[in-house]
Amino acid sequence: MYAIFETLEQYNAKNQGINEYRGYPNDKGTMTYAPENPQQTLDGKYAMRIVIGLEEQFTGCEQVESVEYPIDEEI
Amino acid sequence: MKLGLGTRKRKRKRREDLLLSETKAYNARVKADGGYIQDIDIVNAEIKAAKDANEYSTLLRFYPEQCGIKIDRRLGVDYVTKIYDVKGASGDIIISTELNQPVLQEDGTYYLFSQILLIPAIAGTAITHNITFEIMYKPDLAHNQAFGAVPSQSGTDVRMYIIFENTNILDRLGYMENRDDSGILDELTATFTKITLLSSYSDSKMYVYLNDVNVKEYAGTTKNDTMGFVLGDGITEAFGYLKSAKIRQWN
Numbered sequence: 156m157y158a159i160f161e162t163l164e165q166y167n168a169k170n171q172g173i174n175e176y177r178g179y180p181n182d183k184g185t186m187t188y189a190p191e192n193p194q195q196t197l198d199g200k201y202a203m204r205i206v207i208g209l210e211e212q213f214t215g216c217e218q219v220e221s222v223e224y225p226i227d228e229e230i
Numbered sequence: 231m232k233l234g235l236g237t238r239k240r241k242r243k244r245r246e247d248l249l250l251s252e253t254k255a256y257n258a259r260v261k262a263d264g265g266y267i268q269d270i271d272i273v274n275a276e277i278k279a280a281k282d283a284n285e286y287s288t289l290l291r292f293y294p295e296q297c298g299i300k301i302d303r304r305l306g307v308d309y310v311t312k313i314y315d316v317k318g319a320s321g322d323i324i325i326s327t328e329l330n331q332p333v334l335q336e337d338g339t340y341y342l343f344s345q346i347l348l349i350p351a352i353a354g355t356a357i358t359h360n361i362t363f364e365i366m367y368k369p370d371l372a373h374n375q376a377f378g379a380v381p382s383q384s385g386t387d388v389r390m391y392i393i394f395e396n397t398n399i400l401d402r403l404g405y406m407e408n409r410d411d412s413g414i415l416d417e418l419t420a421t422f423t424k425i426t427l428l429s430s431y432s433d434s435k436m437y438v439y440l441n442d443v444n445v446k447e448y449a450g451t452t453k454n455d456t457m458g459f460v461l462g463d464g465i466t467e468a469f470g471y472l473k474s475a476k477i478r479q480w481n
Contacts, residue, residue, distance in 0.1 A: 177328070179328070180326075181302065182264070183264070183300065183301070183302035183303075183311055184300050184302055184311030184312050184324065184325075184326060185302045185309075185311055185326060185327075185328050185331070186326035186327070187326060187327050187328065188327070188328045188329065189327065189328070189329050190327050190329065190330070203329075204329050206328070206329070207305070208304075208305050
């Protein structure tokens, strides 16, 4: 499952909230939950994967089963 | 009758004494950083093999099988946050984003799920990457009949495709890519010494293994580079891991 965000600011705000919830950065080498500069999806939004155990952190977010990204080149 | 007198007491060599000095130094560095080596005997054997072949000193980066890793355990699952380079800390692969961290398996391998694994840049030199990724993909044979896997080069990356007989489409399994320090893709070449197709009777799926991915930059490249394997967009059942990697100067 993925949570969908309209803007990068919304995406980063959610990422920051999860970082605080998870205690990132920690001393085990994890600095952040999701990448801070995500690629835009095919329809210009930002997707954040929802890992098992974190579902409730995404309550209220738009959620989808899969996301599509632009493919830069095909043979 | 005297028993035991004159019998030489056999002194058993400690395991530590059997390790090369390079292995000991690597082990000490990994432990001091909070990591651990999965199988030090395999690491030692790989270093010894590289030295015996007179290639150890030429390697810029060296990630042997079962090499040192750092883990972050969450909800009973071990995630790999760091892969240690035998040649020094500047080559350590750091995976600081939770969503990108491979999952460590019981057999010491770790699985990647649709993300890039970057090998740190080496400044100002053209390099070759002799990397063994083992990538597995499980096409759904209920809908597609897989019959081949081919590497295909498109200038800036080298892609691996699965060809589906029924749908006659090329589906991107993944690709190697090579970016300079500005994030721009550099050209490269690659060969795959082994592609294995196996069918499974247990789940009626075809497994595609790609081994020994040898990548070489074109001559003349002098930029900083990072190298990684990227699984194709939308590929949810493909996974794999960096089995080993030797990176040396291009010649």
